[in-house]
Each structure stands twice: as C-alpha cells, then as structure tokens.
C-alpha cells in the first residue's frame with residue numbers, strides 16, 4: 032500500500048483538513064514531524080464486552096488511520112488497554128470494575144482482563160480494523176505513571192492526602208484554561224459540583240485523583256511512593272500517549288463522551304507535568320441512537336455488536352454481517368449521530384452489495400482500445416479525485432461513498448455496453464481499477480464476506496471458470512454443467528455475461 036500511496040499523494044490537489052475539537056475549526060493537517068504522524072486513541076476498559084458505541088469509535092479512527100496511510104504518512108498508532116478497574120464515579124469514589132466482575136464471575140482479575148481483551152480483539156478483527164502499532168496497558172506502565180504524578184506534585188499542581196494524590200484543578204485554573212476542550216467554564220463547574228464534607232480528602236470538589244489509596248479488598252493494587260493504591264483513570268492515557276508519541280503529538284481521538292472530564296484532564300496533566308500541550312489535533316466521534324432514541328442499557332435498546340451480527344435482539348429483524356455494519360457506519364460522517372434501524376441496515380446491505388458487485392464487474396472488464404471520449408475520460412478522473420477530496424475534507428466517508436456510487440453506475444454501464452470502455456484512455460481505466468479497489472479494500476476496509484480471503488476465492492473461481500470454458504470448447508457439456516450445478520448447490524450463482532466473461536455472486 033505505501034508504494035501506491037506515495038504516487039497518489041503527489042497527484043492529489045487537496046490537502047487533508049481535520050475538524051479540531053479544541054479550536055472547533057476545520058484546520059489544514061500539518062504534522063509536527065512529517066512524514067511521521069502520531070495517533071492516539073483511547074482504548075477499552077476490559078471488564079465487559081464493548082458496546083456498539085465503542086465499536087463506532089474504533090471504526091471511525093480506523094478510517095482515520097487508513098486514510099493517513101493512504102496519504103503516505105508513516106503513522107504510529109497507539110491505542111491503550113485499560114486493565115486496571117479504577118473508575119472514579121460522580122461521588123468521587125473508586126469503583127473497581129475489573130475486581131467486581133472478577134468476583135461475579137469467580138475469576139482472577141487478570142482472567143477478566145484477558146477474557147475481555149480477547150473479546151475486544153475478536154471484535155476489532157471481525158470488523159476488519161487494522162491493529163494499532165502499540166497497544167500499551169495501564170498495568171505495564173505503573174512506574175511511568177508514578178513518575179508523572181511526581182512531576183505534577185513537583186510543579187505544584189498535585190498534593191497528597193491520606194495516601195491518595197489529587198490534581199489541584201483550582202491551582203491549575205489560576206493560570207490555565209481548564210475547560211477549553213469541552214467548552215466548560217470553571218466557575219460553572221464549581222457551582223455545579225457538590226460541596227465537600229469535612230471528611231473529604233480533596234481541597235476542592237473538582238480535584239480528581241491521579242493516585243487513589245485502596246485497601247486490601249481491592250485484588251488489583253500497587254505499592255507506590257504514596258502507599259498502596261491504584262492510578263487515577265485519567266492518568267494512563269497522558270502517560271502512554273506521551274511516552275510513545277512525544278510530549279506533544281499530532282492526533283488524539285476518542286468518543287465524544289470522553290471529552291469531559293477525561294480529555295480535559297489529560298490536557299491539564301500534561302501541561303502540569305511537562306509544561307507542554309499534549310495534542311495538536313483533538314478529534315471526537317459521535318454517538319449512536321436506535322430508532323431515534325439514545326442507546327442505553329436501561330431502555331433495553333442497547334444491543335452488543337455480537338447480537339447485531341446474530342440478529343439476537345428483539346429490536347432486530349435479522350442479523351447483519353460485520354461488513355454491512357461497517358458500510359452502514361461509513362455512510363455517516365464520524366462527527367454526526369448514527370441512527371440504527373432495520374430499514375437503514377437493510378438499505379446498507381443493498382448498498383454494500385452494489386458496491387462490491389461493481390468491484391467484481393470492474394475487475395472482470397476486458398479493456399479494448401477505442402475512440403477516446405475526452406469528456407467521459409475526464410469525468411472518471413474527476414470522480415476519483417472527488418473521492419479523495421472528500422476524504423481529505425475531514426474524512427467525509429459519506430460523500431466519498433456517494434462518489435464511489437457514481438463510479439458504480441459507470442462501471443455497470445461499461446459492462447452492459449451502454450458506455451464503451453474504449454472511450455477511456457487505457458491509463459484512465461487502469462487508474463480507475465487501482466483506485467476503486469484500493470479505496471474499497473484499504474481505505475474503507477470493506478472486503479467480500481468469503482472465508483479464506485477474497486483473493487484465494489477469486490483465484491479458485493477463475494480456475495473453475497477456465498476449466499468450464501475449456502470443457503465447453505470441447506463440447507464436454509457434462510463437465511461444464513456439473514461445475515455450474517455444483518456451484519449453485521453451494522449457493523454460488525454463476526452468470527455468463529454478454530461480453531463472454533463469467534461472473535459469480537454468493
């Protein structure tokens with residue numbers, strides 16, 4: 032892929048623009064150290080199956096990663112695994128999600144971590160997302176977390192209290208804009224927070240734990256310079272992103288629900304510890320709804336990705352394949368809400384089929400030089416450029432897909448003979464083939480849903496068609512019919528096209 036990509040980047044007229052949620056503006060993407068790009072995405076907490084909203088986030092940033100690779104950048108993609116069950120709830124208490132799950136399932140905490148890490152990897156691979164370059168864990172970076180806590184304390188923005196260490200938000204806000212990412216105002220945050228009671232360890236209600244002392248009832252805990260405890264949940268991303276990508280790096284992504292307080296805290300921690308803005312471009316993907324209603328467990332409308340595939344939920348008419356779900360999500364820009372409904376998923380199923388059929392038709396077309404029609408030729412080149420321009424326009428997959436469907440219509444017209452393939456220059460036809468295939472497979476990450484990989488399957492089918500054609504030439508109808516009937520029995524439909532080629536579909 033990179034070899035092709037470098038040629039593309041030279042030809043491309045538009046520049047990549049990203050909506051930076053920090054500036055709330057669409058900005059031209061200028062990496063800090065080109066051709067290198069650092070991309071960090073908040074990963075899962077591994078004590079339950081990821082829900083569809085999580086899946087959407089990971090698919091959205093998979094597209095970002097793939098597009099950066101397509102543009103020829105050398106990307107280091109870091110996505111963490113939160114394997115410490117420390118979540119500070121709204122009352123400021125630490126909830127040990129992993130420990131509680133371990134008790135409920137009668138397993139070791141690390142068994143829970145392994146089980147749901149495996150589950151997460153199954154999910155990301157089922158939906159064909161590329162693996163990150165580094166997948167660091169919170170438990171594997173305990174020393175680095177203590178070092179960052181110490182730097183925050185040394186710089187006057189952290190304080191110890193009863194074996195816990197808190198980030199001093201008020202102190203930070205005296206000289207920094209706490210709330211600049213999420214658009215919150217510190218005064219309103221203070222007004223909206225509960226009053227501290229006399230027992231509280233915090234100086235101010237907004238302060239958050241960067242180290243939390245816990246007793247022996249926590250199965251997972253570590254002996255730090257401040258005593259036994261667990262790291263604060265916001266800390267690990269600051270530590271691991273800057274360790275692998277530098278104190279300031281290019282892109283940080285995550286779901287919109289992480290903007291506050293998690294990402295706001297990440298900025299504060301980095302600035303307090305290292306006096307550096309950690310991220311140049313912040314990106315946030317939007318949420319999901321079902322039939323127009325927010326997805327939530329309490330409403331009973333939150334199905335898991337595995338249930339969506341199996342059709343195993345009362346709101347689903349049937350199951351939808353991972354590639355159809357992937358296609359479905361591509362139809363909406365990452366910054367907009369996606370609404371799940373059976374109608375929309377069924378429409379996506381048809382759209383996906385149409386796109387993949389066009390790809391197969393294109394790859395089966397035989398180019399014969401004819402009278403080149405300059406307008407027709409240019410319109411193919413322009414539409415291919417438009418796909419790239421839309422992707423460069425803040426990863427607009429929805430509009431890029433619409434352009435791909437323009438190309439689908441052309442491809443089908445070439446097949447049906449409504450348009451003469453010879454009206455294109457040979458190099459335009461080659462460009463169409465290369466880019467159309469690359470965009471679908473490498474950028475959109477869509478593949479044919481055939482086990483064993485589509486290349487092997489295509490090769491096998493072509494071999495069968497060759498044998499079938501040879502037997503027909505020899506008038507060996509028994510063999511040619513047998514191949515066709517046996518394939519039909521396997522639910523593989525064989526179609527003889529007017530141009531003499533043979534196509535197949537499942």
Ligand SMILES: [Zn+2]
Pocket residue numbers: 072073074268293
């Ligand atoms: Zn994070």
